[in-house]
Amino acid sequence: MENRGSSRFHVRKPFLRKINATFHNYRNLILLGFFCCLSIFSLVVSYTDFEMSRNVRVLVMDMTDSLVEAAGAPTRAVNTLMEGAQDWALAYQKVEDLTQENKELREHLARMRIFREENKSLKKLLKVTERHPRKIVSGKVILYPGRPFIKSMLIDSGVEEGMEPHLPVITAEGLVGRTLEVADHTTRVLLLTDLNSKIPVIVKPLNEQAILVGDNTEMPTLKYLPYESKIQPGHIIETSGRGGVFPAGVLVGIVESVNDGKVKIKTAVDLEAVSFVTAVSSSLDPQMTNSG
Amino acid sequence: MKLTSSFTLNRQVPQLKIWITLFGAILLDQFHVFRFLPIEPLFAMPVLYFWSLYARDSFPIYIVFLAGIFDDALSGALLGQSALKFLVLYGIVTNQRKLILFGRNTVWAMFFILMMGLTLLEWAILSLFYGRYVGIMDPFIGILVSGLLYPLVQRGLRWINQLNF
Structure with missing residues (x-):
């Protein structure tokens, strides 16, 4: 043989x-x-067939969520340590800045209270129907692939916490992206810089509609502007609310450069330094609805 | 052809070491470990290159495929994107060992060349699928950083190979 x-x-x-x-x-x-x-x-x-690949990815996310959480702990610890060291080095300056910011915020708060009362009475006069507040779901960023062709992140809230696909994801600074794949305890967020991201926006103060298209660089591009647009660096970009996914008026960024009709946007949120994000759910917030 | 590489490994490396290092590197690629750098290095590709080159007999092809699918699923890429890239790298390295192992510098130089080629391949596939220009400068700079770090990765893997487990 x-x-x-x-x-x-x-x-x-x-x-x-x-x-x-x-x-x-x-x-x-x-x-x-x-x-x-x-x-x-x-x-x-x-x-x-996007559905099939989404199912496979959700399956892997479900299977590995605790592993990912555990594996990311050292990285988070190092980052916290480095941020802590930076805070210590600039402590005095930071206290001064925060004192100033606190003073400004108190003034804003006082003004807001006056406006709220005024708003309430005006609405009463006009008999305006109240819009119900939406439920919000927050999550910690547990995974941010430093990959060249993919711009997404994984957060530690999923179906169990009330997360759904295609919800706008924001921080206090502005828009981050939208939810894509939702597993039991994790959710993938498609960042606004990703190649697949297309967001209807409005340019302020021109009030011109456009689409913000991600191109995997740090600065997404603004497309489909009116032919004779007078857009300039410094103009503000906000969500227009068209399409129904993103609510209107969320800050997206500012115009960084305009070269040969190519408009680049600097995002309001530093996407690489985000630690916590909030998704605005389509369902009503029961607590706020009952109280209101 | 005489191999003049600076070192050689045992032909049989325990598969557990390959599994741990490769899947560990894939996990490492998913975190923002080097947040302070403008472009982050990639770890899975150097690890795959190393084991394909020095321990191909202990490195079955299905591990490469599974690692690629795992990477795609975790990173949110199209399923098969990394798997194809990993398989092409594995195929070239295992079939061109003599050329790559010609000298210490050829190992490093070939790593650069293969990384550049594979990034171009990935870029071409994505541009073809999406039907528009995809930025390529950032990936190339990322490859440059990964390439510069390759000797360190190699040293680390040699050390892991000497451990008994």
Whole structure:
């Protein structure tokens, strides 16, 4: 019996023996070709059938959420330590800044109280129907892939916490992106800089509608502006509310540069330094609804 | 052809070491470890390159495929995107070992060349799928940083290889 490598099959017929030997000689290449074809197939299926790839990703997210949480702990600890060290180094300046900010916020608060009362009485006069407040779900960023072609992050809130797909994700500074895949305890957020992100926006003070398109760089591009737009660096970009996913008036960023009709936007949120985010749910907040 | 690489590993490396280092590197790629750098280095590709080069007999191809799918699922990429990239790297490295191991510098230089080639391949696939220009400068700078760190990764993996577990 001819011994061919580590084969455990004993083939008697010459033709089958020849095939067996050929397979052994080219086994690695055949396997490589097979797995490459499988990858290309899953790439095409993933692109065309988004639901299937989303299910696979949600499954992996469910299976690995505690592993990811545990594996990210050292990174978070190091980052907290570094931020803490920076805070200590600039403590005096920071206290001064915060005192000033606190003073300004107190003034704002006093003004807000007056406006709220005024608003209430005006609404009463006009008989305006109250809009119900939406439920919000917050989450901690547990994973931020530092990958060149993908701009997304994973947060530690999922279906159990009330998260849903296609919700706008914001911070106090402005828009971050929208929820994409929701597992039991984790959610993937598509950042506004990602290639797949397209957000209807409005340019202030021109009041011109446009679409903010991510291109995997830190500065997304503004497209579909009116033909003779007079957009300039410094103009403010806010969500327009069209399409129904993003509420109107959320700050997105400011115009950084305008070159040959190519408008680049600096995002309001430093996406790489975000620790906590909030998703605005489509369902009503029961506490606020009952109290209101 | 005489191999003049600075070191060689045992042909049989425990698969557990390969699993731990490769999947650990994939997890590391998902975190913002080097937040202070403008462009972050990638770890999975150097680890895959190293084990494909020095321990191909202990590194079955299905691990490469599974690692790629795991990476895609975690990072939110199209399923198969990283898997294809990993498989092409594995295929080239395991079939061109003599060329790559010609000298210490060829190992490093070939890593750079392969990374550049694979980034171009990924860029071309994505541009084709999305039908528009995808920025390529950031990925290239990322590859440059990863390439510069490759000797450190190699040293770390050699040390892991010497551990008994």
